[in-house]
Each structure stands twice: as structure tokens, then as C-alpha cells.
Amino acid sequence: MADRGAEDKDAAQTIATRLWNGRWLILAGFVAVLAVYFLGGISAYVLAPALAILFGAALLPAGGARQSADAAAAIEAIGLQRLSGEYLAAAVADPLIIFDHAATIVHANAAAFAAFGGIAPGISLPLKFRAPEMQALLDSVLSGAVASDVVDYTEKLPVERAYRVSASSVGHGTDLYVLVFKDQSEARRIDRMRADFIANASHELRTPLASIAGFIETLRGPARNDPAAREQFLQIMQNQTGRMARLIDDLLSLSRLEMKPYLKPGTEVDLRQTVDGVIDSLAPLARENNVAIERNFAKGPLNVPGDRDELFQVFENLLENACKYGQSGGRVLVSISRDDEDVEPGIDVTIRDFGPGIPEEHIPRITERFYRIDVETSRTQKGTGLGLSIVKHILTRHNARLTIKSEVGKGAAFSVHLPAH
């Protein structure tokens, strides 16, 4: 009987607790229902059950969250003691660096290595992150002035990235601190992209647009009844709209590349297969230009880490340029070779044409957006002035290098060095 009484008492206590926890909800419900009643919306027959239901609902076990939180705390007490900090850091997708009171790196997770490189344990943090705001952040946390702090940090080179960085001390008396980088690049880039896109597009689209507008005016005026001129003008207008479409395509793909500054690690690309695919896809263009494409591939596997579609675009742009601008040479040589002598061993892909070559003073500049050696040739070859800019962007992301060698009259060689790791 005593047991029974205790149980009853427990039950009563539970109900009381639930009512107490739900007091504000009940009160708010009552007020709402009564308000509707007094305003004459419903009859008393409806009112009574409505209030009863409200009361009943509050009695249902609502402390689910609280109970599971208690349970979680219990599990944590047992489970986290065995958890290694290294595993925890590895499981975090954002770059994370653990450092000690002297600001020396103790541990950095894989994401941090991928994002920043060259941050082995033992390196002093303020030497690596030199930006004034990062220095201030480290100082404020290490001096103990604040337990944790947040700053916005942007890195301009090699690719622009923006992070929200939070620094805080870990636990009590561990003498360890943690730095977590939250990538904000995307949001920032969307803003920038809009501005850049408008600036670039408006500038480059204006020329074809002006010419189309001019021809429309002529067609409606002086050339109204001249079928021959009309045909010719419509052809020019079609070329111009084609050019605008290509330009927008290129601008978009450039903007897309800028959206994701660094690659997902882990994927491998078979260069032999990729370059073969590019050559096949450009065979019609080569035939049209009377250019023979020759291959000279090294034996053995030719794999590098990277993104297949992006590398495909790199070689496509380079080979397309070689076929178009090196047309007079009659042949283009595509070679792949292993380069183990380099500081970073890897694979070289070289696309060499035997055309007129590129004058020396232009070589450093041709990867700039809209930089053209000869505006007229570029227009007739349907160039947008963005091809090499896209190439350079992709290669920067692959940590690769583009070397251009050329001698006027002897052709040009574009060599891509992709590091093996």
C-alpha cells in the first residue's frame, strides 16, 4: 500500500510539474478562447470542451526535449572521455586549428590543410596568419581578455576567400585554444560576381549591341527595299548575336569557377583519356582549319588529382586556340610527359602549334580578361577574350602552372604542369 501511495504521489507530482511547465501556454490558450467567446464567436457549449482540451493537452508528457537532454548528458559523460580530440577535429568539415598559449599550432584538421597548406604542427600561428585582424584576434584570446572572439578574415591570394573566424579556449585549464574558420566566400562572391558581371558584360556587350542597333535602323530606313543588303545585314546581325551568346556563356562559366575557390580533394583524373576526349571533340574544328593533331603521350598511367570536367575545359580551350590561331602551321602537337625533376613532381601537358607565335611583350598578359593581341583576328575567330582567363582560373585551383613559350614565326607552346599530389 505504501508503494501504491508513493506512486500516486509521484503521478500527482508529474501532473503538477507538467501543468507548471505549461502554465504560460495554458494561460495564453485560455485568454484566446475566452476572447473569442466574449466577442460572440462561439456558444458556451463549444467553450467548455475547448478549455478542457487545452487543459488536457498540457497534461501530456511534454518534457521530451528535457528528458533526452538529460540522457545525452549521461551518454556524453561516458562516451566523450574516450573520444580523441583528433577524431573530433577530423569530423569537423570546416578548417579547424588547435593551438597552445604561445600560439603554436598543436593540431590542424584535414580541411585546414586543404584550405591553407603549410601549417604543420609547431608553426607559429601569427606568422602564418599575418593579417592585422587575425593578429588582434589571437592577441585578445591569448591574453585572456575574452574567452572567445569572432572576426571576418579575407584572403586575397591565390584565390579570394572570406572566412568568419572564431577563436576560443578549450575547456578549463587545458591551455589549448581552437580556431574555427567558417567559409563565407560564397556569399561574398555572389555579391562580387554580380558587380563584376555587370561591369564586364556591359562593356563587352555594348559593341555588338551597337552594331545590331545600327543595322536595324538601316533596315528600317534606307535599306528598306533592298533585298541584297537586307540579307547581308541580317547575316552580320546573326554573327553579332552569336558573339553575345558566346560571351555570356564564357562569363557565366568564369563566374561559376569563381564561386568555388578550391577543389574537393580525393578525385583523380586520367589525363590520357581526358586529352583524348578533347582531341576527339575538336576533330571537326581541326579538319575545318586544315590542322593535323599529333599525339605524343608518355607510357604508363597518367593520373593526377583534379576535376575531370574542369581539366577537359582547360585542354579544350588551349587546343581550340592552337587550331585557330596556329592554323597557318598546319599541325598541332599534343604531348603528355612525366616531370619528376620539378620541385613538385607531376605531369606536363604541352600543346604546341606552329603558327605565327606570340610577341614576347604580350605573353605575360594574355591570361588577363579581355586582353587581346589583335582585336581583329580575335573577332574573326569568334574569340571572347575569356578563354585563357578561364584556363588560368582552373589551373590556379588545381595548384597547377601554365608556362607559355613562343617565338615569333615559329609557333607557341602552352605547357600545363599538374602536380601529382
Place this chain on the structure above:
Amino acid sequence: MQSVHIMSAYDEELKYLSKRIAAMGGHAERMVEQAVAALVNADPGLAQKVIRDDTVLDEGQREIDDKAIVIIAKRQPMATDLREIVGAIRISADLERVGDLGKNVAKRVVAVIDGRQPTSLFRGLEALANLALTQLKEVLDVYASRSVEKIGFVRDRDDQIDAMYTSLFRELLTYMMEDPRNITPCTHLLFCAKNIERIGDHATNIAETIYYIVTGDQMPADRPKGDKTDKISLSASMPAK
């Protein structure tokens, strides 16, 4: 990294020096970045900020000089430590010059943006600045990691910067010949380009100092040939583009 001394205060002092160098480096990088941004975006406000910020670097250099001399007097350093301290003095001097060059670019902003120039004029300068800044960043990263075997890239970059500068020089001359009204902004831009090219040279100097600190040897002496602008002359009969 540095060896451990019996006097931990000595270690602290050496660490403090390298931390100050890094902070100066961060400031110098930021100043150059902002000076070029001010020029490209026609932002005199930002340019004023860069000019004001230069005092931070001046102070930094003075502080490092003082500290270094105190350490030398107090600790009588040898070998690595001595190189570390002398290196810090030299690097801080280079960084202070980088800041001055950045400030000089910022000072020209007002004159250049006076008559609004086409963006194509700035694109080359921006690319040149990116090269120089990348070089500075990589060199300072090597200062942090002490992995001097990677320092060979400095020479490559220096070649690239020189080639780019030569090309830019030629381009600006062409603009001046096209239209005399371009002469004022183009001359200022020419000086800006020269300043940025000098920043690359200072980065190379810093790389050499770091090489010396870590290895105790001088970097093998095959200095790059330098830019070729001394040979550029455009004849007046050259067809204007």
C-alpha cells in the same frame, strides 16, 4: 624552429621578434592590397587610409631595431641566433620599404582618377600587383614554415614580374602616344607599376635573408636579368592601335 635555450626569456625575446616581423608583413601586404584596390576602384578614402597606416610599419621597424640591439647587447648571440636577429633587422627594413611603396601608390590615386580612365588601363596593373603580392605572401609563408627548399619559386616569380612590367610599360607608352591627354594619368600609372615591381624586388631580398637565416649560406647568386624597359623606345611612326 629555434633551439631551446636555458634562459627561456631569451627564447621569448626571439619569438617576439619573429612575431613582430609577421605582424609587419601582414600590415605591408594589406597596405599594398588596399593601395591597388583604391587605384582600381577610384576610392580616395581608402587611399587616405593606406597613407595613414604607413606609420604602423615605421613604428614596427623602429621597435624591431631597438629590441634586436638590446638582445645582441644582453645575450651575445652566436650562429643561428645571431643570424635570426640580424635577419629580423634586414627583413623589417625591407617590409618598411614595401609599406612606403604602397603608400606612394596610394598617393597617386587622386591624380590618376582625376579624369576617369578606361578600366583596361588598370587591369594590367592589377595583374602585376597580384604577382608581387603572391610573391610577398609566399616569401612570408616560408618565413613561418622555414622550408627554404621551396624558395626557388621566388626567382621564377621575379622573372614573371619583370616580364609583366616590361609589357605594361610598353602599353602605357602606346596610350600616351595615342592621346596627349593620357600623359598625366599614364605617367602616374607608370610610377605605380615601378613601385609594385620594386615590391617584388624587396620580396626577393627577404627571401634571400630567410635563406641565409636558415642555412647560414648566401643564396646561390644567379640574380635574374631584370626588366627590359631600358631598351624600349616606340618610334613616333608606329601605327596607333
